[in-house]
Amino acid sequence: MSEPIVSLRNLARSFEQGGEVIEVLRGVDLDVMPGEIVALLGPSGSGKSTMLQAVGLLEGGFSGTIRMAGVDASNVDAATRTQLRRDHLGFIYQFHHLLPDFTALENVVIPQLLIGKPRPEAQVRASELLGALGLEHRLTHRPSQLSGGEQQRVAVARALANSPKLVLADEPTGNLDEKTSDKVFDQFLELVRGHGSAALVATHNERLAARMDRVVRLHEGHLE
Numbered sequence: 001m002s003e004p005i006v007s008l009r010n011l012a013r014s015f016e017q018g019g020e021v022i023e024v025l026r027g028v029d030l031d032v033m034p035g036e037i038v039a040l041l042g043p044s045g046s047g048k049s050t051m052l053q054a055v056g057l058l059e060g061g062f063s064g065t066i067r068m069a070g071v072d073a074s075n076v077d078a079a080t081r082t083q084l085r086r087d088h089l090g091f092i093y094q095f096h097h098l099l100p101d102f103t104a105l106e107n108v109v110i111p112q113l114l115i116g117k118p119r120p121e122a123q124v125r126a127s128e129l130l131g132a133l134g135l136e137h138r139l140t141h142r143p144s145q146l147s148g149g150e151q152q153r154v155a156v157a158r159a160l161a162n163s164p165k166l167v168l169a170d171e172p173t174g175n176l177d178e179k180t181s182d183k184v185f186d187q188f189l190e191l192v193r194g195h196g197s198a199a200l201v202a203t204h205n206e207r208l209a210a211r212m213d214r215v216v217r218l219h220e221g222h223l224e
């Protein structure tokens with residue numbers, strides 16, 4: 001049996017606000033296996049985004065352990081965290097976070113240049129990904145010239161550009177209407193499965209969750 005792409009043990013996080021301590025995560029255990037697509041369900045405020053931030057190695061302040069592709073990522077320096085993120089992770093947020101002054105194509109090219117891929121190769125890859133998402137006619141558009149669904153598709157292409165082992169998605173279609181959300185989500189699942197990437201997808205949406213390989217639920221700081 002292969003090892004998990006990410007493994008969480010006793011992950012905990014609390015925040016202090018106005019003298020009060022809120023324990024958001026109280027000892028979360030989770031293994032995500034290579035290629036597995038896991039839905040992270042939970043009501044608003046249950047800690048889904050907090051958990052994704054931990055797995056994304058974006059924030060400190062957590063206790064417990066996070067192993068990524070066999071490496072203990074819990075207490076590493078910022079440079080190692082950045083390296084682990086670049087080597088293994090792709091991110092998709094509810095709002096696309098695309099670079100506003102760059103075209104759709106460039107938004108997918110840039111993350112590849114950051115890991116040292118030659119530009120011509122990066123451009124071919126970006127065109128292929130955007131083409132697979134039905135955006136071949138939108139390559140030179142800037143984000144403000146795209147619809148919400150198109151913007152999220154560019155964000156999907158960007159997240160997959162470096163063929164991450166794990167895609168972290170926080171309500172990836174949460175700002176779209178139901179029909180567009182279903183369509184973009186289908187394309188997202190197809191591409192992630194086609195790449196053999198694993199994914200951890202935070203959502204409120206039971207219908208979308210049912211389309212994934214496994215559903216875990218955050219409840220009172222624990223996973224059910």
Ligand SMILES: Nc1ncnc2c1ncn2[C@@H]1O[C@H](COP(=O)(O)OP(=O)(O)OP(=O)(O)O)[C@@H](O)[C@H]1O
Binds near residue numbers: 015017022044047049
């Ligand atoms: N930086 C912070 N400082 C204080 N409290 C925080 C901070 N970040 C998150 N919280 C609190 O932690 C709890 C969990 O927030 P989180 O955003 O992880 O929930 P969520 O499940 O992703 O919610 P939603 O579905 O609404 O996005 C909330 O009560 C929130 O107010």
